[in-house]
Amino acid sequence: MPSPVSVLPEARSPKPSQRDERYRLARARALCQARAMTHFDIVRVDPADHLLVRSWLAAQESVQEHDFRGLSPWHPLGALTGLVVHDPDSRREKWAAVCDGEVLGYLNLNLSDRDNTHLVGFEAGVRPDSRRHGIGSALLRHAEERAAEEGRTAICTWLAVPHEDSPDVRGDGGPFLIGNGYQRSLEAAVRVCELAAVDEEALDRLWDECGEKSREFELTTFHGVPDDRLIDGMAYLHQRMYTDMPLGEWDLQEGRITADTVRQWERQRLLRGQLNIQTAVVHKESGDVAGFTEIQVHAAEERHAWQGNTIVDPRFRGHKLGTLLKIANQRRLERMRPFMRYVWTGNAESNTQMIAINEAVGYRLAGHETVFQKKIG
Structure with a gap:
């Protein structure tokens, strides 16, 4: 048989x-x-x-x-x-x-x-x-x-889970995974910004407020590979993403990110037809990259975009830089892709500070995700 x-x-x-x-x-x-x-x-x-x-x-x-x-x-x-x-x-x-x-x-x-x-x-x-x-x-x-x-020694998956906030999500692999020895390791929320519904006047007021607190910093927007004055600092901040963001019980460990890694990422995006729109903020006195954010547009996609990493160096927090970065990059996206309608993002539910920034610039709750993880070996 x-x-x-x-x-x-x-x-x-x-x-x-x-x-x-x-x-x-x-x-x-x-x-x-x-x-x-x-x-x-x-x-x-x-x-x-x-x-x-x-x-x-x-x-x-x-x-x-x-x-x-x-x-x-x-x-x-x-x-x-x-x-x-x-x-x-x-x-x-x-x-x-x-x-x-x-x-x-x-x-x-x-x-x-x-x-x-x-x-x-x-x-x-x-x-x-x-x-x-x-x-x-x-x-x-x-x-x-x-x-x-x-x-x-560990295996994991991200899975959208049914919730009252997302009534159309009906795939529920959670019980199946738990029955096979997996544990809920990180709870996250999915949000979407409908660009046409953003209150631009409120965003202008927020922009002015952030500008008052960030006079020591300079904004720069670009796409593709960061220039030489930015790339090392951005590599450092990409590496910090592994340890600065809330991870719950998810066994994600510190990464090794260099300028060459960032160049390789952009090369891969180019081959896949992806556009990576980025905004960085530089501390004028030291020249250090204080933070950055990114939005990715996938090939053949003109309605939906995806928020990538956003981070501010702990040395420079308290100047509304995260909000400033988000507004600048969101508006850069609208200039480059005027028919774009939605930007999607996800955050650990415990990351209340970033969630507050996202909601201030127009993101609204759309669903929930969970990292399911199992130790093996």
Whole structure:
């Protein structure tokens, strides 16, 4: 009797003979249901296998549409570029649970080789009509086996969770993860800024108030690689993000960020077609970078943008720099992308100071996320 699941590290899904894609998928689904999904393969997603990639994308889209409505949208181009643009500091493995040529579930692994080499991050999902057949359990087991093979001691995932603040979110993998030994390690909130709804007069008043308290500092806005006078200071502050932001019980350890790391990040964004809009603030007397913020626009996306890191050096806090940075960068985004409508951000629920800044510049609560983590080995 065949095993219910096999792992084929470099195998491709079977090549269907039918040319009509709809017929092929309908036939594959019927076959899997007829066999009660007693067998499926977990295979590495090969970018050259176009039918597999197409089904892999469709599986991810079906999960996002069913489970996470009302949150920041999923776009297939981001998944596609992740298949072919390799990160020099991190290995990103894409796996799929395949039955008769159709992807029923997916597993995306992130194995950092620069820092936090004890940790594996993952994202997993199963098509809504293919659940309750052991696919999610098999993918989770595969993730943990890969983590153990790499000598990692912890594995984690970020997951949007149902909440009264986000009634359209109905995917609830939390109990499943807890039942498999995971713990809630960090509670976070998702907020969105609808740019057209921002009270610009109130923002002007806030800008003037911040300007009065920040006369010792100079603002500069740009996109792409920071210039030489900024890049070392920004690398230092990027590194501080690992330790300055609230982490709860999430086992994220200090990173090693250099100017070359920042250059590599921007190179990766260029290859993925991402725009990174940034504003930094410099202390005039010392020339030190006192803080920065960033907003990222993904390729082929003209309605939604994503807030990246925001940080102010502890030496220079108390001058309203965080608020100043946010307003300047938000307005820079609107000038560069006049049709942009939404900016999304997330914060640990305990990060009350940053939440207050975000709400002051127009962000409103949209949902909740949790980091689920498990110690292994």
